[in-house]
Amino acid sequence: MKIQTKHSEVIFGADSWNALNAWVTTHDYSTIFVLADTNTQTHCLPVFKQHVTFKFAELHMPAGEEYKHITTCVSLWENLSELGADRKSLLINLGGGVVTDLGGFVACTFKRGIDFINIPTSLLAMVDASVGGKTGIDLGPLKNQVGVIEKPKMVLVDTNFLATLPENEYRSGYAEMLKHGLIQEPAYFDTLSSFLGKEDILPHIYHSVGVKAKVVSEDPYEHGLRKILNFGHTLGHAIESHFLVSPTKNRLLHGEAIAIGMVLEGFLSAELTGLPLDDAHRIKAVFGKIYPPVSFDDNTITEVISMLTHDKKNEHGNVLFVLLEKIGKPVWNQSVSNELIRKSFEFYAA
């Protein structure tokens, strides 16, 4: 199983290991490095070792969004230098979105760019980070503020890695899949709204990757259509950033934050772009069944709104939203007043 576009090549299932071994055999790499974090080193690297037929050196980073930071890149650039990496080296990133985003950035910038391959091990990274060539790191509280767009040579999706993925991480990835339904296919949203388990998820990952690949191949540089992938992300990112920097709050996973963002932006869609209010309620009900509720006091809402102006989707200082005209039909570049944003939090809390 394979999804190939000009900008992505994602290979699914057991075949993917053969494809990886074949790729390495036919490319004359001087050295191969595998980047894992403290989680994937324990849970995924042993699986990786069983499948690959080539030698490699290991690189490590601590697990967690808080390490998606330039200092981690500096360590890895230095590790690569010390281990004699050159322009013909290959970097394989084995992990969730933090590892694939950061590892991709390290590869794209080391000696002005070496080949890299991503093996996403979380559901989120499989359905989201696997396509589109976005690499990046956070800058303080600002998510993905620094990065480049560059396609990995190959992306491998093996759902066996999901067996050791914590439940909340699974739900986090699931939010992006629900998003694919909301922005493109009402029937897909219906299918996913019963919350499918890991044992049934492979064909849907394939479907989600297909949705994203199609959108990205039509607009790789996010001049227009690709923006629809940001549904739920304008407020979702701001919420995620706020919880990341707050000294007193537990952080939210990316999908948990954008799940809230989709409920909020569903309400905004009902207010501004004609989404039937019933559908906004239905979106709220589906997410409410899967994701734990989060409470927002007035101060938090104010801080989330102030975070918005730093979202990198902004242009000309305006905060622009993707909203829905109906389920499956998004519109982008929508302005929203702060007043209405506050009301959306009331809708979420009600």
Place this chain on the structure above:
Amino acid sequence: MKIQTKHSEVIFGADSWNALNAWVTTHDYSTIFVLADTNTQTHCLPVFKQHVTFKFAELHMPAGEEYKHITTCVSLWENLSELGADRKSLLINLGGGVVTDLGGFVACTFKRGIDFINIPTSLLAMVDASVGGKTGIDLGPLKNQVGVIEKPKMVLVDTNFLATLPENEYRSGYAEMLKHGLIQEPAYFDTLSSFLGKEDILPHIYHSVGVKAKVVSEDPYEHGLRKILNFGHTLGHAIESHFLVSPTKNRLLHGEAIAIGMVLEGFLSAELTGLPLDDAHRIKAVFGKIYPPVSFDDNTITEVISMLTHDKKNEHGNVLFVLLEKIGKPVWNQSVSNELIRKSFEFYAA
């Protein structure tokens, strides 16, 4: 006057300011930033201000190769964030190669890439960094170890900036021009060997940019031909890096280091690839007339050789050189023994 290829657009002389103002007028930038270092802020920014018709915000960095470092990038990314830069912002880099290389890297990676324009103010940056889209920073002592390849939207060359350029900086840039003669045009090398002054240099800058643009457009990603631009740079970079980290030695300017590199690699060419020994002596004489001599003790030579293995032009752990079959006819991917490298230093010192 203009040199345009798929990968570069360089505009020369007074016209260039009109072109810049026109570019800004026809592009709907949200904000424009100008990056200068402590030198160009004093000497070049006032000139810049006289010519431009648009508003901009200033960004600053300290002057010097030692600030071509990731911490400077982090400051600038943070400055851009604080000042509300978004994806539709423009960054104009006003300075020597450190400013254009580092500023280019900052622009290419900020929010996954914003537009940038380079205004090189040193001779070196005019003839070298102006073409080819290399951006980058150093990693400790390893020069340009981190970066990307991305073309600026425009490069402006106004030789009026040379008036305030120190003499040693002028000589540094001149070394790259001599290199263009050595790798492509014997007659051009002859013309330059009398060491032309600032007042006569404009047409030769144009000529040099043309030589480089032609090479780069034939091989933008340095798979083959573009490597010839590294003549003198394999040993030159290692020497430059060594002097940069040495606590007791004064640093060498880039061109001063590659001038030595060209003399050394001229000797290696005579030993290995058929350059007449007379020509190796002639190269030595021309550079000896323009550049101050540098002495190398045995320890220094050993350390320079150990630096070589980190040069990013390496592939598969081999240190590869560009050598000359004759003046104007280079060959690349040449291996050289450490023994012969030591002998080249004896040739240089003799």
